[in-house]
Amino acid sequence: MSQSYNRGLVEDFGRWREFTAGMWAWILHKFTGWVLVGYLFTHIAVLSTALPASNAASGVIAAETDVYTTTLQGLESLALVRVLEVGLLAVAVFHILNGVRLLFVDLGVGLEAQDKSFYASLVVTAAIVLASVPTFLEGVF
Amino acid sequence: MSTQIQEESEEATETETETAPVERESPGDRRREAKRTASDQRVASEPVGEIEGDTFRLKVFRYDPEVEGKMEPRFDDFTVPREKGMTVLDALIYARDHYDTTLTFRHSCRQAVCGSDAFFINGRQRLGCQTQISDLDGPVRVEPLPHQDVVKDLVVDMEHFYDQMHAVEPFFQGDTPDGDLEEQRQSRENREKIKMSTRCIWCGACMSSCNIAAGDNEYLGPAAINKAYRFAMDDREEDELKEHRMKILDQEHGVWRCQTQFSCTNVCPKDIPLTEHIQELKREAVKQNLKFW
Amino acid sequence: MAERYSSFRSGSRSWLFQRVTAAFLVVVLAFHFFLLHFVNHASEVTFAGTSARMEQWGYLLTMVLFLLTATFHGVNGVYAALLNQGLTGTKKRAVKGVLAIAGLALAAQGTYVALVMSGVM
Structure with missing residues (x-):
C-alpha cells in the first residue's frame, strides 16, 4: 500500500441533513455548554461591581445609586440585553433538560427512547421560553 | 477475470457521459480501448443502452493512487438494472462485471457475516450485502467508510x-478447568x-x-x-x-x-x-x- | 502498534463528578433563574436587595456551592470537549493548566464577591 487518501472529516456540517437525534443533542449540548460557561465568567465579572459598591455610604445604597445597582439596572434597561437574556434562558433550559436526559442515559434508563426524549426536551424548551418571554421583556419595549 | 464482459464497457460509458463527462477520458477507458483493439476474440453479447426494464443510477466513489486519472477522487455513475431483491453489493458487482473491472471493493460472504463490505451508502454506514436497493432513494451513492484512509475506490485502511x-x-x-474432560460452563x-x-x-x-x-x-x-x-x-x-x-x-x-x-x-x-x-x-x-x- | 492508549490514568473521577455536579446544578440553576427573573425581576436588582438575600446563611452557602459546582462543571466540560477533538501531549497539558487557573480564579473571585455581598468581608 504505497499511498492512501485521507478524506478528512467526511461527516462534517455539510451533511447536517443526515445527522441523527443523538448527534444533534450532542452538538446542541456542547454549544449551550460553551455559552453557559462564557456567561458564567461575564456574570461574575459584572457582579464584581459589588466590591466597590459595598464601600459606598449607606445613603448611596439606600438611594440605589451605587455602582452595583446602576450597572445592573443600566444593563437591564437595554433591549438587547433583555433579548440576550431570553436567549440565555433558552440555552440554560435546553442544557438542563438535555442534561437530565443524559443522566438517564448514563444510568442506562430509557436508551431506546433517547431520540424521543431529545425531541421532547426541544419542545419543552420552546414552550418554557415562549411562556417566559413576557416576563423577560417586561417594561423595556 | 471470467466475469467481465468487455464489449459493454464502451456503450455503457456512453450512457454515462451525460452525467459524468470525465468518465470518457479516464485511463480505465483508454486501457479498455487498447485492450479492445488488441483482442480479436470478442464475443457478441447483449448490447447495453437497452437494458430491459427499470434501471437506477449508482454513484460510486473512485480513487486510485496508481492510475494517473484517478489520483484525484471522483464519483462515477453506473446505470444498473433494478432487480427484485437486489442489494447494494449486487449492484456494485454488476457495475464491476459489466462496466469497469477496475472497480474495487471488499466482499466475501454476501450474508452479513464476514463484515468486509461496510460502505457509506446514501450518507450512512451500512453493509452492502444487507442493504436493499429498494429501500434507498436514488441515485444510490456509495462511498468508502468515512474517517478511514482510502486505499483504492471503496477499500479503506482498516x-x-x-x-x-x-x-x-x-x-x-x-483458567482452563482441571480435568481433561471438564467443561467450562456458563x-x-x-x-x-x-x-x-x-x-x-x-x-x-x-x-x-x-x-x-x-x-x-x-x-x-x-x-x-x-x-x-x-x-x-x-x-x-x-x-x-x-x-x-x-x-x-x-x-x-x-x-x-x-x-x-x-x-x-x-x-x-x-x-x-x-x-x-x-x-x-x-x-x-x-x-x-x-x-x- | 499504532496509538492505542498512552497512560493508565483513570477518567472515572472527573466523569462521575461531572454527573454529580450536573444533578445538583439542574436543581439550583432552575431555582436561580426562577428566583431572579420571576420572583424578583432582574431589572429591579439592587445592592441592598442582593445583600439582604446573601445575608441568609442557607442562601449564601447554596450560591457559593452553585458557583463552585458550576465552575467545575463548566471548566471540566470544556476540557472534555477539547479532549474529544483529539487534544494530546504538551497542548493538552497547557490547556489543562490554563483551564485550571481560570477555574480557580473564577471560583476565588466569585466566592470573594459573595462574601462581600453578604457583609461577611
Missing part, C-alpha cells in the same frame, strides 16, 4: 481499527447478557460513524469497547482478569470519550446495543474505583 480491537485483548483468558443468564456483544463482525461501521473516534485517534472506539464488554462481563473469566480489562477501558481515551450520540448503535448492522454496553462499562468502572477508595 489497520487502525484492528489495532484498537487488539488493544483490548479480544480473546478468552480464563450460566444461561450470563450467556444472555453477553449474547448481543458476541455478534460483532468487525466491519468497522460503528468506528466510522463515531465522530469522537474521528477526532481522537487514541479513542478505543465502540467495536473494541464492545469486544472488551463481551469478555469483561463473561463470568468464566476470573475477577483479576476483569480488573485488568477494566484498567484498559478506564483510561482517558477508553470508555470516557463516548459522548452517547448513539451513532454507533444506529449503524451497527448486527443491532448490537453498543452505547448501552459502553455506558454499563462506565458505571462498572466507577463502581470499581469507588471500591478502592
Whole structure:
C-alpha cells in the first residue's frame, strides 16, 4: 500500500441533513455548554461591581445609586440585553433538560427512547421560553 | 477475470457521459480501448443502452493512487438494472462485471457475516450485502467508510481499527478447568447478557460513524469497547482478569470519550446495543474505583 | 502498534463528578433563574436587595456551592470537549493548566464577591 487518501472529516456540517437525534443533542449540548460557561465568567465579572459598591455610604445604597445597582439596572434597561437574556434562558433550559436526559442515559434508563426524549426536551424548551418571554421583556419595549 | 464482459464497457460509458463527462477520458477507458483493439476474440453479447426494464443510477466513489486519472477522487455513475431483491453489493458487482473491472471493493460472504463490505451508502454506514436497493432513494451513492484512509475506490485502511480491537485483548483468558474432560460452563443468564456483544463482525461501521473516534485517534472506539464488554462481563473469566480489562477501558481515551450520540448503535448492522454496553462499562468502572477508595 | 492508549490514568473521577455536579446544578440553576427573573425581576436588582438575600446563611452557602459546582462543571466540560477533538501531549497539558487557573480564579473571585455581598468581608 504505497499511498492512501485521507478524506478528512467526511461527516462534517455539510451533511447536517443526515445527522441523527443523538448527534444533534450532542452538538446542541456542547454549544449551550460553551455559552453557559462564557456567561458564567461575564456574570461574575459584572457582579464584581459589588466590591466597590459595598464601600459606598449607606445613603448611596439606600438611594440605589451605587455602582452595583446602576450597572445592573443600566444593563437591564437595554433591549438587547433583555433579548440576550431570553436567549440565555433558552440555552440554560435546553442544557438542563438535555442534561437530565443524559443522566438517564448514563444510568442506562430509557436508551431506546433517547431520540424521543431529545425531541421532547426541544419542545419543552420552546414552550418554557415562549411562556417566559413576557416576563423577560417586561417594561423595556 | 471470467466475469467481465468487455464489449459493454464502451456503450455503457456512453450512457454515462451525460452525467459524468470525465468518465470518457479516464485511463480505465483508454486501457479498455487498447485492450479492445488488441483482442480479436470478442464475443457478441447483449448490447447495453437497452437494458430491459427499470434501471437506477449508482454513484460510486473512485480513487486510485496508481492510475494517473484517478489520483484525484471522483464519483462515477453506473446505470444498473433494478432487480427484485437486489442489494447494494449486487449492484456494485454488476457495475464491476459489466462496466469497469477496475472497480474495487471488499466482499466475501454476501450474508452479513464476514463484515468486509461496510460502505457509506446514501450518507450512512451500512453493509452492502444487507442493504436493499429498494429501500434507498436514488441515485444510490456509495462511498468508502468515512474517517478511514482510502486505499483504492471503496477499500479503506482498516489497520487502525484492528489495532484498537487488539488493544483490548479480544480473546478468552480464563483458567482452563482441571480435568481433561471438564467443561467450562456458563450460566444461561450470563450467556444472555453477553449474547448481543458476541455478534460483532468487525466491519468497522460503528468506528466510522463515531465522530469522537474521528477526532481522537487514541479513542478505543465502540467495536473494541464492545469486544472488551463481551469478555469483561463473561463470568468464566476470573475477577483479576476483569480488573485488568477494566484498567484498559478506564483510561482517558477508553470508555470516557463516548459522548452517547448513539451513532454507533444506529449503524451497527448486527443491532448490537453498543452505547448501552459502553455506558454499563462506565458505571462498572466507577463502581470499581469507588471500591478502592 | 499504532496509538492505542498512552497512560493508565483513570477518567472515572472527573466523569462521575461531572454527573454529580450536573444533578445538583439542574436543581439550583432552575431555582436561580426562577428566583431572579420571576420572583424578583432582574431589572429591579439592587445592592441592598442582593445583600439582604446573601445575608441568609442557607442562601449564601447554596450560591457559593452553585458557583463552585458550576465552575467545575463548566471548566471540566470544556476540557472534555477539547479532549474529544483529539487534544494530546504538551497542548493538552497547557490547556489543562490554563483551564485550571481560570477555574480557580473564577471560583476565588466569585466566592470573594459573595462574601462581600453578604457583609461577611
